[in-house]
Amino acid sequence: MTGKAGQGNPIIAGGGRRRSSMKWAMFGETTGSWVAIGYNTFKQVARDPRFSSNHFHPNFPSVFPMQRGAARKMQKEWRTYSGMDVPEHTAHRRKVAPEFTARRIAELRPWVQNIVQERLDRLFKGHENVDLKLSFAGPVASEVICGLLGVSGRRIETWIQHSAILLGDGADRSRVASASAEFREDLGRFVAEKDAAPGTDLTSHLIAEYRRESIYCQEQIREFVGAIFLAGFESTASMIALGALTLLDTPEAVRAIASGVPGVTKRVVDELLRFHSIADLVTARVAVDTVEIAGCTILKGDGVVASTAAANRDPSVFTDPDAFDIGRVSRPHVAFGYGPHRCLGEHLARLEIEVALSALFTQFPHLSIADSHPKPEIATSGVFRGLAAPLIVTSKPSEC
Numbered sequence: 527m528t529g530k531a532g533q534g535n536p537i538i539a540g541g542g543r544r545r546s547s548m549k550w551a552m553f554g555e556t557t558g559s560w561v562a563i564g565y566n567t568f569k570q571v572a573r574d575p576r577f578s579s580n581h582f583h584p585n586f587p588s589v590f591p592m593q594r595g596a597a598r599k600m601q602k603e604w605r606t607y608s609g610m611d612v613p614e615h616t617a618h619r620r621k622v623a624p625e626f627t628a629r630r631i632a633e634l635r636p637w638v639q640n641i642v643q644e645r646l647d648r649l650f651k652g653h654e655n656v657d658l659k660l661s662f663a664g665p666v667a668s669e670v671i672c673g674l675l676g677v678s679g680r681r682i683e684t685w686i687q688h689s690a691i692l693l694g695d696g697a698d699r700s701r702v703a704s705a706s707a708e709f710r711e712d713l714g715r716f717v718a719e720k721d722a723a724p725g726t727d728l729t730s731h732l733i734a735e736y737r738r739e740s741i742y743c744q745e746q747i748r749e750f751v752g753a754i755f756l757a758g759f760e761s762t763a764s765m766i767a768l769g770a771l772t773l774l775d776t777p778e779a780v781r782a783i784a785s786g787v788p789g790v791t792k793r794v795v796d797e798l799l800r801f802h803s804i805a806d807l808v809t810a811r812v813a814v815d816t817v818e819i820a821g822c823t824i825l826k827g828d829g830v831v832a833s834t835a836a837a838n839r840d841p842s843v844f845t846d847p848d849a850f851d852i853g854r855v856s857r858p859h860v861a862f863g864y865g866p867h868r869c870l871g872e873h874l875a876r877l878e879i880e881v882a883l884s885a886l887f888t889q890f891p892h893l894s895i896a897d898s899h900p901k902p903e904i905a906t907s908g909v910f911r912g913l914a915a916p917l918i919v920t921s922k923p924s925e926c
């Protein structure tokens with residue numbers, strides 16, 4: 527099977543999971559891209575250097591509405607880790623990776639536990655029902671990522687608002703364009719402030735590192751900081767909220783995550799990550815050579831998107847993949863991607879989700895959806911899967 531970008535290939539509909547692990551699909555107004563829907567094909571696409579992350583390429587898949595037309599307006603300095611290829615990508619990633627190693631992140635556990643505890647202590651004060659994402663998952667995720675980056679005060683709320691627009695459904699193009707411009711402008715001010723008065727935060731470290739090597743470019747640091755915030759806030763907030771929603775339906779998982787036994791809580795978190803695969807379509811690439819994958823010829827110039835959700839529900843790897851099953855071995859799932867672009871913040875995200883959910887269900891063992899409030903649907907229109915409506919919970923035992 528071959529696909530030719532720009533020649534109007536039809537969408538290959540249906541076909542079942544097992545027939546081919548490469549499909550051709552249209553994303554909005556693009557000419558079409560391949561979609562890898564198998565576990566092994568995901569890994570092949572993600573690690574093969576013949577698949578480029580260059581967002582400037584005219585056939586780079588614009589999966590999300592806010593990406594459409596954006597590359598044409600982009601400047602070279604605006605690229606971040608996710609838009610670079612080796613060796614440039616390796617050089618920049620090496621400078622930031624030491625801040626996100628498993629060991630370094632483990633040292634942050636007491637700090638994250640404090641943030642979570644403070645939020646939990648206030649959660650139901652003066653309220654019988656609360657919106658779990660707004661009052662808990664969101665604040666925990668924002669305090670952590672902003673604390674690391676050195677962002678404080680009213681700026682946090684403004685960046686959260688930009689994030690909601692930039693990672694949302696992208697329906698209102700002019701809103702996306704103005705949020706993008708305002709965010710970039712404030713990021714520039716923020717980096718300049720840190721440059722003038724450095725602290726002990728990640729932003730100051732990055733500036734110092736690039737200055738030490740005499741390769742400092744304010745615009746580039748601005749983009750890296752923006753990318754870390756955008757990738758690190760909404761994803762983790764959504765995953766904590768979605769995780770809570772799933773656990774509310776699964777008493778044995780609540781008991782497991784509240785047990786405090788490290789191996790057990792980690793296993794629940796991994797199954798939540800696999801099951802929800804919230805960053806489903808972010809692994810997008812463009813072929814810079816002709817590549818054979820799973821019996822398909824991907825032509826030079828074809829766009830390719832590798833689906834984490836499809837890979838994580840590949841029945842040849844995960845038995846009964848649509849079931850949420852804390853007894854399974856969920857790793858090595860690919861919820862954090864694979865290969866050189868594998869998620870920079872994976873250890874941080876795991877830590878936050880684990881600490882937040884285990885403390886939440888330990889402190890409030892009777893947590894349930896508040897009476898007369900519907901169970902929210904799952905939203906699929908943004909960059910990350912999340913809750914389509916507020917998750918309103920009470921800490922009182924359910925009456926039924």
Ligand code: HEM
Pocket residue numbers: 572607608609619753754757758759761762765803804805808809810834860861862863864866867868869870871872874875
């Ligand atoms: C549940 C939470 C998260 C999920 C599911 C997730 C998922 C992913 C995935 C699938 C990729 C790979 C994209 C690709 O293949 O091109 C990725 C990349 C990335 N993630 Fe995460 N992520 C999460 C949290 C975080 C956090 C907390 C941070 C904060 C540091 C972060 C920062 C990044 C960055 C900077 C990249 C780009 C890496 C590169 O291109 O080298 N993510 N993430």
